[in-house]
Amino acid sequence: MIVLGIESSCDETAAAVVRDDRKILSNIVFSQLDEHRPYGGVVPEIAARSHLVHIDDIVGRAMAESGVNFADLDGVAATGGPGLIGGVLVGVMTAKAIALVHDLPLLAVNHLEAHALTARLSDDPAFPYLLLLVSGGHCQLLDVEGPGAYRLYGATLDDAVGEAFDKTAKLLGLPYPGGPAIEDAARRGRADRFAFPRPMRGRKGCDFSFSGLKTAVARTIHGLADPAADTADAAASFQAAVADILADRTANAIDRFRCDHGDGTLVVAGGVAANATLRARLAALAKSKDFAFVAPPPALCTDNAAMVAWAGIERLRLGLIDGLDFAPRPRWPLDAA
Numbered sequence: 001m002i003v004l005g006i007e008s009s010c011d012e013t014a015a016a017v018v019r020d021d022r023k024i025l026s027n028i029v030f031s032q033l034d035e036h037r038p039y040g041g042v043v044p045e046i047a048a049r050s051h052l053v054h055i056d057d058i059v060g061r062a063m064a065e066s067g068v069n070f071a072d073l074d075g076v077a078a079t080g081g082p083g084l085i086g087g088v089l090v091g092v093m094t095a096k097a098i099a100l101v102h103d104l105p106l107l108a109v110n111h112l113e114a115h116a117l118t119a120r121l122s123d124d125p126a127f128p129y130l131l132l133l134v135s136g137g138h139c140q141l142l143d144v145e146g147p148g149a150y151r152l153y154g155a156t157l158d159d160a161v162g163e164a165f166d167k168t169a170k171l172l173g174l175p176y177p178g179g180p181a182i183e184d185a186a187r188r189g190r191a192d193r194f195a196f197p198r199p200m201r202g203r204k205g206c207d208f209s210f211s212g213l214k215t216a217v218a219r220t221i222h223g224l225a226d227p228a229a230d231t232a233d234a235a236a237s238f239q240a241a242v243a244d245i246l247a248d249r250t251a252n253a254i255d256r257f258r259c260d261h262g263d264g265t266l267v268v269a270g271g272v273a274a275n276a277t278l279r280a281r282l283a284a285l286a287k288s289k290d291f292a293f294v295a296p297p298p299a300l301c302t303d304n305a306a307m308v309a310w311a312g313i314e315r316l317r318l319g320l321i322d323g324l325d326f327a328p329r330p331r332w333p334l335d336a337a
């Protein structure tokens, strides 16, 4: 089984061809970062137009590099939401056109499900597993029982964790996207320099909160005589606080998962899962709780189309095919997938 995947829900125009033996035949990601950077974040209108300009070329490159023809495909998958609707429309319409012309099944993939199932493309953990999904728009702990079968254990009450990275980077005068910029600055800083808060730590349940952390960073920075001199320490201290929060909430989720299913695997996914400090911390937590740990390679954590193609393969195997009347969804919670 071979599936073409298309991703266009945010600021990456991406296409990939993946085979059901977990072989990635091609994986092209075009980042629009240079177009959005002057604005300090993604501008939806610019993103939509840029997807439109680039998508045909990116799909063409993914097909050429894969060495297969449209006639060899078994399906075409595109992110159907959630995300910036202009971009999602471009990807879904492209996929529908390909499906129609080449008589292929269409698979409208929930972007969060694509992140959630990436670990099965890179490492193949069995269902059910515990998922910590940490991206620019989401921060959730989920019991993943299979494609389309998710149980929410907890989620952020305010900012997503990637959003906290991006907003904190802005406060610190670091470029967009903030996650990689903070991780880089933190390497030169002292994590014990500033005692930032750990919202929700020690509380029952699996919910998160990050807005107080971001406010504390703002207050601390504004109180410094020369904030630029302390950027690295602030970045390292912020990252340490995030690691503590994620580890604390995930520990509770592991205990709950164990009650539900027994021993299992902790999987981390989404753009923030590319962060080496956070990966190491979560790996140590899993080990201390006798859970296995899977984190996909960083290039498969940030937005890409291989994960969309893979989610398409998982859905196609189950016969979960979508009609050509599928309507893109700006919002699409995973536990209603």
Ligand code: KG4
Residues within 6 Å of the ligand: 010, 134, 135, 136, 137, 138, 161, 162, 163, 165, 166, 177, 178, 179, 180, 183, 270, 271, 272, 273, 274, 275, 276, 301, 302, 303
């Ligand atoms: O999954 P993703 O590529 O797009 C969404 O679906 O949101 O995640 C993007 C988010 C951004 O907030 C970005 O700052 C964050 O992931 N991110 C990171 C790192 N790389 C990307 N956060 C922390 N450390 C990183 N190395």
Ligand code: ZN
Residues within 6 Å of the ligand: 111, 115, 135, 136, 270, 271, 302, 303
């Ligand atoms: Zn994403």
